[in-house]
Amino acid sequence: MATLTKKHNKKISLSVKISVGCMVMLLIITIFPLGAYGSNTVAPVTGESTEIPDTQETTAENQADQNISQEAAAEGVDFLPVVDPESASVPDQSEPEYQPVSHTQDTFFYRKTLKGIYSSTELYFYAQDYWDTKYVYACIQYDVSQLIESSSSSVTFSINDVPIQSYKLEYKDGNSQILYVKIPLEQVHAGFNTFAISAYARLYDEQGCVDDYSDANWLSISDASYVRCGYESKDPEHRISYYPYPFMSTYNTTGKGLVIAVSDDMAPGEVAAAMNIMADLSSDTKEKNDIQVCRLSDLRNFNPSRTILIADYNSLPSEYKNKITNAPDTSGNTIVTFSDDMNGNPLLIITSLEDVSLSEGAFMLMDQSRRIQEVGSVAEVEKGSAQLAADAVKQSDMAALSYTLEDISGNGMLYVGPFHQEKNIYLPVSKGFKLAEGGKIVLKFRYSENLDFNRSLITIYWGEVPVASKRLNKENASGDELTFEMPSDVIGTSATNLKVSFDLEIPDLICSPRQSDMPWAYISKDSTIFLPNTTDITLSFDSKVSPFNRNGAFNDVMLVLSDTPNTNELNLLGQAIAMYGNEAKPYGSIIVRRASDFNEEDADYNIIAAGTLQSNAFISRINDSLAFKFSPDGTSFESNEQLILSRDYAGKIGIIQLLKSPYSLNRGLLVLTGNSENILTNLQNCLRDSSKREELTKDCAIIDPDKTVTTLQFIRTEETKGGPTLAEKMIRNKKSLIFTAVATTAMFLMLIAVIIILLRIRMYRKKNEE
Structure with a gap:
């Protein structure tokens, strides 16, 4: 009997242990549910092209000969030339004379100081494919050190790695100097061109060479320096591939005379496509945006010199249908036609039998890789092509925010010469980019073996903030690597560039080193940069991007129009879209709703609404959420705890305000409103002026009749920078919470079971004792 009791007790003890073990496991799972509230671990980027290697592999390329010239040739990288100063020309100080042209385009330098024996800088300028370029030249305003030797110093200019001119450098009584460089047209091509300045400056004193101990051999390039292109504009020949020319051009940077029109029906698909086009073209406007958006019946009021018409085919008047040689069919495809209007002015028509397909045509025009294929005047855009293109973009390295140096600049980066040298990697990130956790950089590089390795190193900066460095060593000269994750203090910050500097120190530097003896370093083009973007939203006009634009594309934007929108409302919405869609990429998300069709159950969007309290019922719906609410009669705004409004002033102002959306978590709401059409026009004109847009800060702006902000x-x-609240996290992680609730219930039931078992053991033992 005792043996049976012991066995029974052991079974009970085993059951208790199993139960307790299960309870502990459930408790752990409950406290740390898988994915309950997110994770600090960044999911790996899929796809071979976006992998970031963690190992240091030495390739055949890394074993190349250390001779600097051979190294450059192996990588297809040319050294900026150093010309014997004695054979260099005297600087040409006379501005070149050419036949007059209709247009000129100047690209200015940033102020730059070149230091050391050998140093260089570059300027990128863009030549449009519709330019008939007649001449190109550079005007360089510069200062040089008083200590340089004119007999042993020169500057060489190159265009697209081809040397074109060398001049002597000479100090001139402390005065700034100007020289001109004629750039051969045959070396200039459509797209980006690189104009490089390479300086070779030497110093001497009574004891001999002091170049290796001094920063006094410098050449300073003024920000008044520029490259000028003189050109005539080509005949567009109704070629869609030339878009956005002639609707926007480098000689009309405000868009004056351009009108984007939709049919009077203003179908949601028409307005959405028009707003995408508006954002795209507004990227080319400078100080002012004069592009108009209107209903077709109001088109003549603007006397347009260029028109883009977006409409359902059945809503087009016959005069425009007659311009379309290839009418759309029932497939839902979109037809884009480039022709002339009745006055002989450029006319672009985007039409389809399904208004939801019209954005397909807009996206094709916004996507350069697709647009350049359309060399004719008519293009048929298949329904669904935008989704295919959008999916391809999402899978690309650039959309994944993973780049190689080749993706960014097309090649590697070469450093030549002793001492400190730095170059910038300009990042292709959107304006609202902020670095999230998990950013990682892998730089592959090599360098010459004639360095003083006790003093030579590489340093990387996030903008101007140092983030990593490494000392160079002779053993790894043929193939070195620096891999690091971005430090925590730069998480949540933004930068437009990575600066990479090398300190290339040489022992016993001689006074007249040949170029092939100079120290060098080369960063391989397959170096990788992974920069994830934070998902937090910023509800502030200081951003000018968040939350309506993410990674350069529209981020789930809903435009809520009045039931009968007019041209004034369309124009005001167009200017808001232009502000948040500056440099917008294609394939973003914009949908349009009438106020009467708005459904808060289907409002998980970033919302933009414009109008008066009377015209747009949605404004009336959210009036209580506004910082400055409308008075009951809708004729003025009411005061609040921050600002007391006089009665007269309150009836003359317009309000632009950002709010947290009351309909969805982590979404924003932008409201542009006033009590009359005149006030809405004033808001619109204020947003057209880039200087006024820059005055918009914080989250609420009052615009008075004088456009004072x-x-x-x-x-x-x-609330905006700290990420989601606990309640928001709970709602976002419903599945995890359900799992947690089930696990907690199971744990509670197991606890009850354990208690029952313990009570039974106690009763059983008490019975045996009796």
Whole structure:
């Protein structure tokens, strides 16, 4: 009996242990549910092209000969030339004379100081494919060190790695100097061109060479320096591939005379496509945006010199249908036709039998890789092609925010010469980019073996903030690597460039080193940069991007129009879209709803609404959420705790405000409103002026009749920058919470079971004792 009791007790003890073990496991899972509230671990980027290697592999390329010239040839990289100063020319100080042209385009330098025996800088200028370029030249305003030797110093200019001119450098009584460089047209091509300046400057003193101990051998390039292109504009020949020319051009940077029109029906697909086109073309406007958006019946009021018409085919008047040689069919495809209007002015028509397909045509025009294929005047865009293209973009390295140096600049980066040298990698990130956790950089590089390795190193900066460095060593000269994750103090910050500097120190530097003896370093073009973008939204006009634009494309934007929108409302929405869609990429998401069709159950969008309290019922719906609410009669705004409004002033102002959306978490709401059409026009004109847009800060702006801007902050900073609240996290992770609830219930039931078992053991033992 005792043996049976012991066995029974052991079974009970085993059951208790199993139960307790299960309870502990369930408790652990409950406390740390898989994916319950996100993770600090960044998911790996899939696809071979986006992998970031963690190992240091030495390839055949890394074993190349250390001779600097051979190294450059193996990589297809040319050294900027150093010309014997004695054979260099005297600087040409006379501006070149050419036949007059209709247009000129100047690209200015940033102020730059070149230091050391050998140093260089570059300027990129863009030549449009519709330019008939007649001449190109550079005007360089510069200063040189008083200590340089004119007999042993020169500057060489190159265009697209081809040397074109060398001049002597000479100090001139402390005065700034100007020289001109004629650039051969045969070396200039459509697209980006590189104009490089390479300086060779030497110093001497009584004891001999002091170049290796001094920063006094410098050449300073003024920001008044520029490259000028003189050109005539080509006949567009109704070629769609030339878009956005002639609708936008480098000689009309405001878009004056351009009108984007939709049919009077203003179908949602028409307005969405028009807003995408508006954002795309507004990227080319400078100080002012004069592009108009209107209903077709109002087109003549603007007397357009160029028109883009977007409409359902059945809504087109016959005069425009007659311009379309290839009418759309029932497939839902979109037809894009480039012709002339009745006055002989450029006319682009985007039409389809399904208004939801019209954005397909807009996206094709916005996507250069697709647009350049359309060399004729008519293009048929298949329904669904935008989704295919969007999916391809999402899978690409650039969309994944993973780049190689080749993706960014087309080649590697070469450093030549002793001492400190730095170059910038300009990042192809959107304006609203902010670095998230998990950013990683892998630089592959090599360098000459004639360095003083006790003093030579590489340093990387996030903008101007140093983030990593490594000392160079002779053993790894043929193939070195620096791999690091971005430090925590730069998470949540933005930068437009990575600066990579080398300190290439040489022992016993001689006074007249040959170029082939100079120290060098080369960063391989397969170096990788992974920069994830934060998902947090910023509800502030200081951003000018978040939350309506993400990674350069529209981020789930819903435009809520009044039931009978007019041209004034369309134009105001167009200017808001232009502000947030500057440099917008194709394949973003914009949908359009009428106020009467708005459904808060289907409002998981970033919303933009414009109008008066009377015209747009949606404004009336959210009036209580506004910082400055409309008075009951809708004729003025009411005061609040931050600003007391006089009765007269409150009836003359317009309000532009950002709010947290009351319909969805982590979404924003932009409202542009006033009590009359005149006030809406004033808001519109204010947004057209780039200087006025820059005055918009914080989250609420009051615009008075004189366009004076007053800004106020109503959203607490921690609400927008601190990420989602606990309640928001709980709602976002419903599945995890359900799992947690089930696990907790199971744990509770197991606990009850354990208690029952323990009570039974106690009762059983008490019975045996009796």
